[in-house]
Structure formats: C-alpha cells, structure tokens
Amino acid sequence: MSVKLGLLALLDEQPMYGYQLHTTFKERTGGTWPLNIGQIYTTLSRLERDGLVDAAGDDGDGHQIYALTDAGRVELQRWFATPVARADRPRDELAIKLSLALSVAGVDVREVVQAQRTATLRDLQDLTRQKFHAGEDDLAWLLALDSLIFQAEAEVRWLDSCEERLLNNQAFKNGVRR
Amino acid sequence: MSVKLGLLALLDEQPMYGYQLHTTFKERTGGTWPLNIGQIYTTLSRLERDGLVDAAGDDGDGHQIYALTDAGRVELQRWFATPVARADRPRDELAIKLSLALSVAGVDVREVVQAQRTATLRDLQDLTRQKFHAGEDDLAWLLALDSLIFQAEAEVRWLDSCEERLLNNQAFKNGVRR
C-alpha cells in the first residue's frame, strides 16, 4: 500500500516518468526503505489499471510521463485524511518471535532478548551518526530518520522490560517471593 | 515470514492440526494480530512443499496432524538465533506518509500529525486498559501488549517532535530567528 500511495503523492507534485519516481522516492525517504526500480513500473501499471494514474504521453525525450487522475487525487486525499490504524500495520515479527520463544524447547528467551538488544543498540548508534551528518535542510529525511530512532529506542526499552519480566517470572517459578 | 515461522514455533512444542494452530496462535498473541484460518492451511501446504513440516497422518479423530521436520527445526533455530534486522522490516507507512506530505499541495502536514496523534492516543488508552484487565499469568500476551504500548508511546513522541520541527521550519521560512 505504501508504495502505491507514495507514488501517487510524488505524482501529485508533478507528473513524472518511472525513473524519476525512483530517484525522488529514494531522496525523500533518505534511502531508508529502498525501492527496487522494477517495482516502480509494476506498480505504475497497476495504478493505471485501477484508474489512479494516467499515461499522459511522453515529454519530448521519449519518457513515458504519468500523471494523477481525479480518482488518484481523491485516493491521495483520503490517505492523508485517515490516520494509520494499528490494525492495518503488518504483524510485528519481533513481538511474535519473543512471545512464541517462551514455550519453545531449547531456546533461551533471554539470549534472544540480549542478541536483539545488542543489534538494536548498534542500529541506534548508526542512526544517531547519520542524523549527526545529515543536513538540516532535508526535512523529510530528518523526519524519517527520527522515526527510526524513536522506534529503535522504544524497542530497547521494551526488550529491557521483557528481561525484567522474565527475571520476575523465573523468580516466581523458583518460589522466591516477588 | 512471521506466519510461517510462527507456525513452526507452535509445531515445535507439539504436533497439531490446522484448527488447533489457529486457536493457539490467537491465544499466544492475544488476538493482536488476527490470522485468518484459511491462511493457516495455505501456509501449511507451502511449509510442506518446502519440507519444513510433515503431514504425519491423523490422530484417531481424522484430524490432519502436522509435525516439524529436521529442516523445520533448523529453520526455527536460525530464526531465534538471528536478531530481526531493521532492513527486513516492512516500510513504515506513517513515516513515509508524513515525509511525503511535506510537499503535497493542499495537504496541511500539521493536520495530519494532529489527526494521527489523536488516533494513537486513543489506541494507547485502549491498550493500557487491556493491560490493566489482563491476568498476570499470560506472559506471552503481556509481552505482546507491552510491545504495542511502547510503540504507540514512541509514535506519540515522534509526532510531537515532528510538530516542533514543523514549527521551527515555519518560523524559519517567516524569517524569525531560531
């Protein structure tokens, strides 16, 4: 969904051809969510099939220019008008993984937590470094970066709370007073 | 991916048939990430095709029991041994949406931010209530709930930081000293 709507958003600023969409999308999101060039074209044809964009001839250089249709504009407005619901986010692999790890024989949950924590902390350092080196001008990219940072921080906090919970639980199992 | 691995994790505890997998998965994740029953069967056949599970005849009640194969067990161990990388998480729709909203004509980014903030706060209240009513016994479900809570909190914080950034930006554009 994000790719479709993302392309619509870019086309709203200005009609463009596929390759341009690719570079622009990469710029805007700081390359955080890489998008295979092939997918641009597949998505464009699907958007055209659904009447959201229009293959509006070429620009004199032989480039296939796409433009928003009215339906596309409506769709885009609806996207911005509707908050992203928790329900339509993809399943959180990490949460599922830890929840299920609890009852799988031969897997030490605390090891899993620790390994993840280390990896996430490394990510966090990397993101902070990127933020430091980022210019203040690219607002879109800064927002995206911040989003990743806030999420990584939350993940570390969550992992810590998991560990605490696991300790309590272990204590409980061993009959120690909580 | 999470569905496939999730089913493997459940089957590691004990061989089961499709319907059982459905209920168990729902229990463990507290119904947070609903899983259509149909998908269980589709996924099971794909897992069988890939040699990760084995249709091990039926229990005396005519239920098609599936069990992990050795390959399946290896796959599962690998899952738990490898931290979830930032790169293989799905694109963050909200981050993309805000980043792109910045340059779409006729969309007030701050309105989008506010609408999302309201929705997320409501989610947060709901989640907190659920946590309050949850028993202390179901560790898996508590972890999953916490994960959602931490994420929602991070989202609110991020939205606030976005607003601040937007204000500064506006001030900057108006020539006011930052």
Place this chain on the structure above:
DNA sequence: CGACACATGTAACACGTTACATGATTTG
C-alpha cells in the same frame, strides 16, 4: 573502447488475505 548512469519493461515468485464451499458435531 569500456564502464557507468539513464531508462523501460516483463516474468516469476513469495507472502498475505479474503471469499467461498463443504461438512461434522454440539447445544440451546
């Protein structure tokens, strides 16, 4: 010339999702 960026596209596949068909068993 060779390498590289620009540019477009398609085929095939993986995964998730829904809608639908089908039937057995239980229970108010």
Place this chain on the structure above:
DNA sequence: CAAATCATGTAACGTGTTACATGTGTCG
C-alpha cells in the same frame, strides 16, 4: 430444529520483490 462451533480446504487476488532482458547516452 436451528444456530454455533469445529474443521478442512481452494481459488483468486493484491502487493512486494527479484532477476533478467534490453537499449541509449555519456565520459574517462
């Protein structure tokens, strides 16, 4: 009996992803 729950499956579709084929233009 009717409704609900248990139980299995399939067809079709949407979206994302990769690999590949193909060609142009540019620059060292």
